Amino acid sequence: MTLEEGKQRFIQSWGTLGSNWGINRTMAQIHALLLIAPQSMCAEDIRTELNISMGNANMNLRALIDWGLVYKELKPGERKEYFVAEKDMWVVIRQIITHRKKKELEPMIRVLDEVAGVQEVCTESEEFCKVVRDLQLFSNKADSALDTLVRSDSNWFVGTFMKMIK
Amino acid sequence: MTLEEGKQRFIQSWGTLGSNWGINRTMAQIHALLLIAPQSMCAEDIRTELNISMGNANMNLRALIDWGLVYKELKPGERKEYFVAEKDMWVVIRQIITHRKKKELEPMIRVLDEVAGVQEVCTESEEFCKVVRDLQLFSNKADSALDTLVRSDSNWFVGTFMKMIK
DNA sequence: TACTGATTTCAATCAGTATTGAAAGTATTG
């Protein structure tokens, strides 16, 4: 496989993957492109490489910056902005986990806490509360597990954690 | 909060959550409804409770059965099918992890393996291969971690694993 | 076999997101 084929395949797949992941396709593609770029790129470079509109590129670059996956880079003497991806994969993964946790797990925990207030006065409400309690148990555990994971460093994850779980 | 309010809140939220999760809204709502139902329900019960069409109910029930989250139940002397949710939360979570892993992680691993074949002959290809290798490292680790998690039992998860990670 | 009630399928439609592109905004330069 040539570099050009590999790049194309990687960018396209990252985009598709992104969508099965709740992340929008263009955002994932820009991320892929910057990840494998040996140096920073400007909006125009990205726009032409991916064949997307200015507006789209801009919005998704901002989202990536917001996620902490891409940084702006200003070149001295140049007016336009350049962009670089965070290349430390452990940081990348941590940011993704943090964002997905916020979007997927935390709202669930809030809802469970809310509905946990139902009084157990009949078979139906007992069943309801039991389900809610079970879900709370697991979601709180998952929440703290992910917190620990995010706070820990790469070596700990790859080394200790993985040995433990084997 | 009354039972009725709690139920509504739970079902609606589970639906919304479902969509930030890559799971379709109706599928998540049906699942929520069956989870908290004290006994099995038929398609018509579900249809009226959630105000959805026959076709929709049928398709999503099928998907839930496919995910191993809901079972058919045949009542003797009754022609129509009833449905019950898997109530063991550990099983539920395992099934969800298994399915999401298949949809989100495994395709990524396949793509990485494919593009890992690029020859390192210049700065650009070196950068590319480095990124791919880093991603492979983490995705393979995550893959085996999730396998272990899915194979392990509830007590181990809640007990041992959680103590380790604390 | 014909009838009935239940389930499944699928083309048409709908709704929610993503994308575009033109217009407005901002900052730098001479």
Next chain:
DNA sequence: CAATACTTTCAATACTGATTGAAATCAGTA
């Protein structure tokens, strides 16, 4: 300050995937 180079916004549009409902299919029953 006006021109230029770039960035951001946002209403209109296009896409994608979810949903409907009518028709087809299936399975018991008489």
